[in-house]
Amino acid sequence: MRKRRAAYESSSIWNDTSSPDPIPRLSAHEEKVRAKHGLLSPFDTLPLQEVQNSRKAPRIKHNLVRVLTNPGVHWLTEPRSNFDNFPSYLKEVPSVSEFAFERLTGFVTSSRDSELLKLAKAHGCKFAGSTSSLTGMLSLIYLLMAEERPIDVSTLSTHYQKEPKSFTPGQRMPVSVTLRYKDGIYATDSHVEHMVQLGSTETVLSQLGTVMEKFFTMDFDKFKMAYMKREPVSLKRKEPWQESYRYAMHNQFLMRAQLDCYSNLLPGSGIFDIKTRAAVPVRYDLEKYRANYRILTIQGAWMSFEKEYYDLIRSAFLKYSFQARIGNMDGVLVAYHNTREIFGFQYIPLEEMDQRLYGHSNGQRVFGKCVGLLDVLFTEITKSFPEQSVxxxxxxxxxxxxxxxxxxxxxxxxxxxxxxxxxxxxxxxIGRKKVSGSEAVGSRTGGWTVAYSIWKNQRPRELILKGRRHAWQAQMRIYKFGLSANERVERKDDVDPSHLDPLADAETAGPPDDVQSLQELEKPSAVSEALASVKSDGEPGGSLDSPKPTKTSARWDSLESESSKEM
Structure with a gap:
């Protein structure tokens, strides 16, 4: 298999060397030297390789374990009977102002994580990063691959069949990172220095996420003693509470994911993430974040769990699913709230997120391609300024x-x-047949090959700077509202900026000057030669695909309302 893969990946299919950017026009020889061409083979679908888990993740508390094993939404308080399905003290969201954040370890960036850097060096990895700094780039790579493939809302009610099936503007926002170089390793940190004049990127919602993550994994009395300011910290707990991480690798990449919670009732690793989802008006207007908006129904266009679920698909499932795969998680537990009151809970398995995003449950097939291309991109961009932070x-x-x-x-x-x-x-x-990105992403089986071309743009420096200013202005649409351009997944910044208005002082932005109809970079005959060793009806060396999935459902009509209360 190794010989076959080596022959496959070394195949040259790039006979047409016409310039992908007609300004300036280059000779065929100059273009061949300038451009980087390559293939992501059907082999690039394997899960990440486990390196290390730092410590055990905490268990869920407050009888919330029922949510993990019963599909659908669980009301905290049943609206018809006014019966509490969970302890009544869960109704009120803990106040951010009363939470002792100094008792937390705090977010550790990739470049400051000594364990991450040590493991990267030990395993010969050139790049290292956390989910918070990587998932934004992976999402943009997916958007490039999928070519506007619509999301799957087939399990939702009639109203949402007519609603947009595209990703929100927030999912499309440009992402800025810093690759910090030290001792042969590039550590990936979020880069926001160009936005520093706008102040802190921490928000009420990201802070609430941190608070509720601890709230759901500790007994109520212990939570108050450990994290509420009015309670003195225990003499036994002078050091901040430590977080649990998973470290895993792919080729030259070592990745870190925070592990929020564990349950032995879940399959696989039993690990799942905790997400806090603020209701619609709160996400759109942080200035009035203590809104009176409430969730009143399961289904509907407004004030419903279904509305929040629909928004999650468009604005968060991509990053949730990427984070889950980096952390080898089974899914996410979502708490729906309005910053003042928690309305209910829902457990969303990873397969369900895959189904909504790709139309099938084999999301590992897509994730592997995205990570593979990110590895290639990092290798190329670090060549411009070797052994320097960029x-x-x-x-x-x-x-x-x-x-x-x-x-x-x-x-x-x-x-x-x-x-x-x-x-x-x-x-x-797919096999030897050229297909659209949407068709490739939606395919469950067959040898999926991605042919990539990466080239340095030859336009003048001032035009390159103008294009980057355009990208930064897109980020400003988020920062105008005090949000982070890079959603810090590990800090639970689940803000959806899908309805943010453009900057009042931003330039009127049309398509970038250099966007033109680009020529194809390969000839059909060359493609056939390169793909000759790939099976047209399956993955080389055996199928890596899962069996045909059974249809999953959000099950809005199967609300769990058992009358059990934790005493």
């Missing part, structure tokens, strides 16, 4: 199926800081 901004233009990556040194003492822009374009094949 700032990068990623943007996906779904209209033109193009990704742009701006790269510059993080530190520079010269008069003019250099900047490079990489452009990325993909083609997809």
């Amino acid at each position: 700032n990068c901004t990623f943007e996906t233009d779904t209209k033109h199926n193009l990704m742009r990556v701006w790269v510059e040194p993080a530190e520079w003492e010269g008069p003019e800081r250099p900047i490079v822009r990489y452009d990325v374009r993909l083609r997809h094949y």
